Each structure stands twice: as C-alpha cells, then as structure tokens.
Amino acid sequence: QVQLVQSGAEVKKPGASVKLVCETSGYTFTAYTLHWVRQAPGQRLEWMGWINVGNGNTKYPQKFQGRVTITRDTSANTAYMELSSLRSEDTAIYYCARDGGYNFGSGSFPYWGQGTLVTVSA
Amino acid sequence: SSVLTQPPSVSVAPGRTARITCGGNNIRSRSVHWYQQKPGQAPVLVMYYDRDRPSGIPERFSGSKSGNTAALTISRAEVGDEADYYCQVWDIDIEHPIFGGGTTLTVL
Numbered sequence: 001q002v003q004l005v006q007s008g009a010e011v012k013k014p015g016a017s018v019k020l021v022c023e024t025s026g027y028t029f030t031a032y033t034l035h036w037v038r039q040a041p042g043q044r045l046e047w048m049g050w051i052n053v054g055n056g057n058t059k060y061p062q063k064f065q066g067r068v069t070i071t072r073d074t075s076a077n078t079a080y081m082e083l084s085s086l087r088s089e090d091t092a093i094y095y096c097a098r099d100g101g102y103n104f105g106s107g108s109f110p111y112w113g114q115g116t117l118v119t120v121s122a
Numbered sequence: 123s124s125v126l127t128q129p130p131s132v133s134v135a136p137g138r139t140a141r142i143t144c145g146g147n148n149i150r151s152r153s154v155h156w157y158q159q160k161p162g163q164a165p166v167l168v169m170y171y172d173r174d175r176p177s178g179i180p181e182r183f184s185g186s187k188s189g190n191t192a193a194l195t196i197s198r199a200e201v202g203d204e205a206d207y208y209c210q211v212w213d214i215d216i217e218h219p220i221f222g223g224g225t226t227l228t229v230l
Contacts, residue, residue, distance in 0.1 A: 035219070044208070044221055044222070044223050044224050045157075045165065045208055045210075045221040045224075046221070047218055047219050047220075047221070050218070059217055059218060061218060095164055095165075100155075100167075100170060104167065104170045104171075104176065105153055105155070105170050105171050106212070107153065107211075107212025107219060108153075108155040108167060108170045108171075108210070108212075109155070109157070109165070109167060109210075109219075110167045110170070110176060112165055112166075113164065114164055115164050
C-alpha cells in the first residue's frame with residue numbers, strides 16, 4: 001500500500017532553516033508528483049510547492065519563492081522540503097502529499113504523510 | 123487565480139443531511155475534490171472529480187456541482203462525521219492547487 005512517512009517534530013529559532021523528510025513506499029516513486037502543504041494552527045491548508053519526481057522540476061507559490069526548496073532522492077524514494085529564514089508565522093504542521101495521477105485525477109491528493117510539526121520560537 | 127469560498131461552519135442533527143458548499147468563479151470548469159480532516163490527523167480524500175468516492179468512503183457521502191458551486195452532501199450524519207471539510211481545485215493556469223477555507227461540521 002502507498003505510504004508517506006515524514007520525519008519528526010522540529011523546533012527552530014527565527015532565522016534558521018529546516019529540512020523535512022518524506023519517505024515513500026508502495027508505488028513507483030518517479031511516476032507521481034509530490035506536494036508539500038502546511039497548516040498553521042487553526043488555519044486553512046496552504047500549498048507550498050510541488051516536485052515532478054521524474055525530472056526534478058519544481059514549482060512554488062509566489063509567497064514562498066526564494067525561501068522554499070523541494071528536492072528528491074530517487075534512489076531512496078524520498079522527498080525533502082527545506083524552508084529558510086524561518087519566522088514565528090512558519091509555525092505549522094507540514095504535510096507531504098502525493099498526486100492522484102490517473103486513478104484519482106491529477107491535482108487531487110489521495111495520499112498524505114502524517115505531518116511534521118515545526119515550531120519557530122526564540 | 124481561483125478563490126474558493128466555504129461557510130465556516132455547518133451544524134446538523136444526527137441522522138439528518140448536511141450540505142457543505144464551495145463557491146468559486148472557475149469551479150464550473152474545474153474538477154473539485156473534498157477532504158475530511160479530524161483533529162490531529164492528516165486530511166483524507168473523501169470525494170474526487172466532483173462526485174467520485176474513493177474506496178472506503180461511505181455511500182452516505184456524495185458530491186455534486188452546479189454552475190460555480192460544488193457541494194459535499196453527507197446523508198444520515200453521524201457524530202463520527204464531525205470534522206473540518208476542505209474543497210480543492212487544481213488551477214491549471216497557475217499550475218497549483220487551491221484550497222477552500224474549510225468548513226467545520228458539527229453533528230449534535
């Protein structure tokens with residue numbers, strides 16, 4: 001079965017960077033786009049970017065341009081999301097999510113990681 | 123780009139029908155997906171392509187769309203259906219997903 005397993009909680013100081021891990025299994029890693037989505041306490045889901053795992057192409061929303069970098073290691077079936085220049089407003093749960101592809105429609109997210117809590121505090 | 127509008131909250135009595143709406147000016151030409159998120163858990167896809175249910179989602183959940191409004195309908199609502207529900211579309215123009223603000227469903 002498809003599984004996305006994320007790394008553990010992080011506590012960072014303002015200005016630092018954090019790199020989150022999303023280990024996948026149960027499907028062909030390079031066949032599906034992977035996304036990162038975050039959710040601040042009590043807030044809506046917020047998309048942070050995607051990576052075409054097959055060719056490494058990425059796309060980020062304007063809001064995070066220059067601060068977020070998504071990469072992948074195809075030998076390890078693992079994706080990463082690094083967020084730099086952290087501020088208190090970045091405190092949130094960060095999820096990786098796999099694209100739905102043919103079965104669920106490209107642009108849907110039928111598979112999610114369990115989430116990683118990132119706390120930014122001085 | 124698309125903006126999706128959901129009511130912040132919907133309340134329903136157990137056994138009755140709840141309807142959660144999602145409005146947006148491009149919805150008529152987009153596929154709408156719905157997610158259920160319970161406290162402390164990751165979102166779960168409960169509807170895709172406007173009206174298709176993933177396996178394991180009860181038949182009590184159904185989706186529809188008319189014009190620029192999509193709806194998730196939960197029949198015979200149960201206390202276990204209490205959750206936040208988010209609609210989502212893929213904005214093909216800017217190549218990224220758009221999420222609605224979420225609706226908290228209360229069953230009481």
